[in-house]
Amino acid sequence: MSQPGRPRAASFGTALVALLTALVLLAATNGAGAEDTESRPRPPANWSSWQFDQTGSRFNGQEYRITPANVGGLDLKWSFGHAKVPNIYLGSQPAVVDGTLYVGGAEGTFHALDAKTGAARWTFDVTPVAGAHSTTNPDPVRSSPAVEGNTVYFGDNRGYLYALDRRTGALRWSLKLDTHPLAQITSSPLVYNGQVYVGVSSKESGATFDLTYPCCTFRGSVVAVNAYTGQLNWRHWTTPEPQPAGTWPNGAxxxxxxxxxxxxxPVVDRETGTIYVGTGQNYSGAAGDTDSVLALDAYTGNVRWRAQEVFPxxxxxxxxxxxxxxxxxxKANGTDHDWDFGASANVFSIGNRRVIGIGQKNGIYHVYDALTGAKVWDRAVVADPNTKGGSSGIQWGTSYDGTRLYVATWFAxxxxxxxxxxATGAILWQTQSPADGCQWGGAAANPELCQRGFTPAVTATRGLVYEGGADGKMRVFSATTGAVLWQYDVVRxxxxxxxxxxxxxALSGGGGAVVADGMLYVQAAYYPQYPSNAGGVLLAFSLP
Structure with a gap:
């Protein structure tokens, strides 16, 4: 019974040898002229939104040009200046798509630039929609853009959401998301399933520096807008409507x-159609989704779950x-914390369990079950998470590269x-803002202003982590060890x-570094503002 099988085995072996021989001969024939996979042209490694992807990873795994081996060779390629507007901290993180960079300006403008050279392609002025802007009534575009198809979306400091043709800068539509005079859009849009999701924030907390201000009448919200028409589809208010409650001591x-x-x-889990977003503190009273993580139905805005970390x-x-x-x-009962969630979330998996993680201004990174909101783990990354004011904690955002979470603290x-x-929140490595950061470069001339703090949202590519500081240094770190591999002083x-x-x-908060198609882009226009009569700057770095 074994004999019939022998001829078949022999012929199979002969055929296999022949095939391997042919492949070897083909490779030899092609010789040096044959391209390997790494040398073939690749599509640009775009960065199309604040979150990079809809899960908020801030990790560009498609970026292969800048590596741990060559990152030390990064050098400035071009810079783009922003107008000087007093007391404006610019935080619009660029989007880079197919060779064009999109970014907001300090003076009520939005720009499209050649990503390789910085040359202007077009500029959009928000004035015809939002009204005149000036140094006393500015309208900066702090919101970071999102590019989807042929449209770019962003918000401004007066509460408008815009949709522009990304090729020409022509206005497709605009919508004022809140009629409150102090409403603003710092949240960057999330585009998902034909909708634009964005949060609405406010300058009203700062208005109370004038004690005669009738505090307070703004209430936050999350909105969903039709991406094609600009029609408001739903809104989730984060607190009940403010009501008269007497007067302040001065009669206001x-x-x-x-x-x-x-x-x-916001970020989204596409598998369940759930939008995740964090909220801030009350300005007056004590009610609503204060200091909460919200899980909202992407289609209706209904709350699927909420996790409230601090109340009141x-x-x-x-x-x-x-x-x-x-x-x-x-202040009398110690509930003046200022521990809001200014950071965006990361959606990822622990084994088969879908979770979301998010940093808070008290310096705690929280991880919840994405379906139920049950706490999975949390990790304090500051010595005292009970410190009031929030400036020592996690400010804007974190990154996840599939292996590690990267979290930075500000003035800690x-x-x-x-x-x-x-999986556990265990600290794998930690790197302090370098002790000499205030002793060299432009910050050394103003040691009274300089602080050792990591300001922007964190960014990652394969093997690298990008984070800038209040000492005016942009740095790139090893993802495996935390060692500083490159740094550049921007205070000049x-x-x-x-x-x-x-x-x-200082490297701008709100957004963070963008790494796309072999280039690194950062905004240097934030607090502390080292003395100068000039405005802030967008910087673009590349390898030689």
Missing amino acids: NRYEPSGVAVWSS DTFTVACGIPGADAYCPS NPGTLYALDP DFTTVNGVPAHGT
């Missing part, structure tokens, strides 16, 4: 509850004015970059491609 009208702004950019938390800038305790009632004495185990004057005088300052 008092309203409550209020606040619970949405500063951060009522805080405005009046809480920091000496002698003004009567205008900060929460010092700010520190962490790599966490996504720049000759810009658009001829606008520019002087770099």
Whole structure:
């Protein structure tokens, strides 16, 4: 019974040898002229939104040009200057798609630039929609754009959402998302399934620096807008409508509850159609989704679950004015925390369990079950998570590369970059803002301003982590060890491609570094603003 099988085995072996021989001969014939996979042209590694992807990873795994081996060779290729607008901290993170960079400006403008050269392609002025802007009534575009198809979406400081033709800059539609005079859009859009999701925040907390201001009447929200028509589909209010509640000691009208702004950019779990977003604190009263993580049905806006980490938390800038305790009632019972979620979330998996993680301004990174909201783990990355004010905590956003979570703290004495185990929260490595950061470069001339803090949202590519600081240094770290592999001082004057005088300052919060198609882009226009008569600057770096 075994004999019939022998001829078949022999013929199979003969055929296999012949096939292998042919492949070897083909390779030899092609010789040096044959391209390997790595040398073939690849599509550009785009970065199309604040989140990079809809799950908020801030990880560009398609970027292969900049590597741990060559990142030390990064050098400035071009710079783009922003107009000087007093007291404006620019945080619009660029989007880079198919060779064009899109970014908001400090002076009510939105720009499309050649990503390789910085040359202008078009500029859109929001004035015809939002009204005139000036140094006393500015309208910066702090929101970071999102590009989907042939449309680019972004918000402005007066509460408008815009949709432009990304090739020409022509206005497709605009929509004022909130009629409150102090509403603004710092959240960057998320485009998903034909809808644009964005949070609505406010300048009203800062208005209370004037104690005669009738605090407070703004309430935050999350909205879904039709991406093609600009029609509002649904809105989730984060707090009940403010009602008259007597007067303040100086006779100014008092309203409550209020606040619970949405500063951060939403993310989505496509498998369940769930939008995740964090919220801020109350400005007055104590009600609503204060300091919460919301899971919203993407189609209806209904709440699937909420996780409220701190309640109550009522805080405005009046809480920091000496002698003004009567205008900060929460100070009496210690609930003036300012521990909102200004950071965006990361959606990822632990084994077969879908989870979302998000950083809070008190310095705790929380992980929840994505379906139920049950806490999976949390990790404090500051010495004292009970420190009020939130400036020591996690400000804007974190990154996940499939292996590690990357989390940075701001003024945590010092700010520190962490790599966490996504399954447990265990600290894999940590790197403090370098001790000499305030002793060299432009910040050394103003040591009273310089601080060792990591300001922007964290960004990652394969093997690398990108994070800038309040000391004016942009740095790239090893993803495996946390070692600093490259740094650049931005606190200096720049000759810009658009001829606008520019002087770099702290690396901008709100957004973070963008790495796309072999280039690194960062905004240097944030707090602390080192003295200069020039405006901030967008910087573009590349390898030689």
